[in-house]
Amino acid sequence: MSDNELGAFLRARREAVTPSEVGLPEGPRRRTPGLRRSELATLSGISIEYLTRLEQGRDRNPSPQVLAALADALRLSGETRLHLGRLLKHTNDHKLLCPAAETPVRHVRPTVQALLDQLDPAPAVLVNRLSEVIACTFGYERLAGPVGLLDGERPSLLRYVFTDPRARETYPDWSRVADTQFAMAGFDLARDDPHVSHLADELTVTAGTEFTDRLAASPRLPVRSGVERFVHPDSGELRLAYETLDLPDADGQRLLVHLPGDETTAASLDRLTGRRPGALRAVNG
Numbered sequence: 001m002s003d004n005e006l007g008a009f010l011r012a013r014r015e016a017v018t019p020s021e022v023g024l025p026e027g028p029r030r031r032t033p034g035l036r037r038s039e040l041a042t043l044s045g046i047s048i049e050y051l052t053r054l055e056q057g058r059d060r061n062p063s064p065q066v067l068a069a070l071a072d073a074l075r076l077s078g079e080t081r082l083h084l085g086r087l088l089k090h091t092n093d094h095k096l097l098c099p100a101a102e103t104p105v106r107h108v109r110p111t112v113q114a115l116l117d118q119l120d121p122a123p124a125v126l127v128n129r130l131s132e133v134i135a136c137t138f139g140y141e142r143l144a145g146p147v148g149l150l151d152g153e154r155p156s157l158l159r160y161v162f163t164d165p166r167a168r169e170t171y172p173d174w175s176r177v178a179d180t181q182f183a184m185a186g187f188d189l190a191r192d193d194p195h196v197s198h199l200a201d202e203l204t205v206t207a208g209t210e211f212t213d214r215l216a217a218s219p220r221l222p223v224r225s226g227v228e229r230f231v232h233p234d235s236g237e238l239r240l241a242y243e244t245l246d247l248p249d250a251d252g253q254r255l256l257v258h259l260p261g262d263e264t265t266a267a268s269l270d271r272l273t274g275r276r277p278g279a280l281r282a283v284n285g
Contacts, residue, residue, distance in 0.1 A: 004057030006087045011055045013074045014040050021075060043073035064204035065212065072208055081163070081206040104128045104195055105253065106154075108135040112247065112255075121273040122259055122280060123240070129252030130199055131158035131185055142272040143258070146233050157256075158185055158199070162207035172229045172237070182214045183222035184244070184254070227261045235268040241283050259283050 015034035019026050024039060037055070041048045046066060053059040071081050105128055108116070116124055116137050123140040127133055133155045136144070144150055147170045149160050161167045161174075161181045171177040187200050203211045224244040231237050239261035247253040259280065260266035266282040273279070 004060075006060060006062075007055045007057040009084065009087060010051075010070065013076065013080075014055075017074055022073065040070070040073055044069040046070075064201040067205045068208050068212060071205060081208070085202045085205040104130050104132065106132065106134060112253075115255075119257060121269070121275050122257060123269070124255060124257040125157075126253060126255050127157060129185075129193075130156065130195060131181065132156045134253070139269065139273050140258075143230070143232065143238075143269070147231075157181055158203070159206075162203055162211050170231055172231060177228060178210065179214070179220065180223045182211070183220045186222075186252075187215060232268070232272070235272060238265045238268055240265065 014037070017034050019030075019035060019039065022035070022039075022043060024035075030036075035043075037051050038048050041051045044051075044066075046069065050059065050066075054062055067084060071084055076084065108126055112126060113135060116126065116135055119139075120137040121139040123137060123143040125133055125136040125140045125144070133150065136150075141150065148164060148166045149155060149157070149170070151164075158181050161171070161178050167177075168174045185196070185199070187196060200215065204215070222244070225242060227239055227241050229237055230240050240258040241261040242256060242258050245255040245257065247255065260269055260282045261284075263282045266280050267277060269280050270277050
């Protein structure tokens with residue numbers, strides 16, 4: 001495998017994009033397939049010299065912001081952005097030399113599991129400080145599984161909202177949900193945590209401006225309770241009242257509990273979980 005994977009990737013993608021795809025005229029006598037370096041540099045807001053160094057492997061430590069600008073200019077798909085994010089991790093392995101914070105806990109304490117068992121059939125999910133799903137109730141599986149929220153080896157609420165195209169269909173009020181998930185992660189308060197920092201670098205590349213605009217904005221307090229609209233492929237639009245409960249440990253684990261916000265949603269959740277009507281009562285969110 002080439003020792004200049006990032007540079008080879010950028011050049012290949014540049015040569016695969018036609019000028020018309022990015023709103024540029026084709027022009028006569030084009031010797032280069034796809035975009036010229038000068039065109040990509042202009043579109044992404046970096047210098048030709050710097051782009052040349054990246055492609056030639058003479059600079060292997062671009063900032064996530066630079067890669068996000070290149071990803072936007074090259075019209076990269078979500079899957080391709082994920083690949084670029086992995087290359088970013090490889091080129092920035094020196095970050096692993098930083099003092100490491102505690103590794104995020106990815107298991108559930110027996111007492112917390114017992115609490116989840118008692119919460120069923122209510123949709124409830126336990127996440128760690130990276131918003132990774134650690135455990136959930138059966139009710140949450142029936143709610144979130146069909147929309148893809150639990151896909152993958154290590155599902156994450158934050159990654160789903162910002163990088164999965166299905167999220168915008170799942171959450172009609174996507175922007176508000178994205179604000180809440182971003183604020184819950186506390187990027188502004190955890191700058192010395194290499195795990196959180198790496199997640200921010202990853203999402204800078206894979207999510208683009210939807211994430212970086214929030215990263216650059218003034219910090220917001222997370223909304224810890226309320227009502228959100230959730231579209232289930234079988235049950236249609238649901239109104240879910242939610243509460244966020246912080247657990248008393250250093251890892252920042254939190255429990256997100258959903259309850260039906262109206263009688264229609266209560267009946268839909270009962271059908272999803274196979275419970276008798278009235279197992280979940282509607283609450284005023």
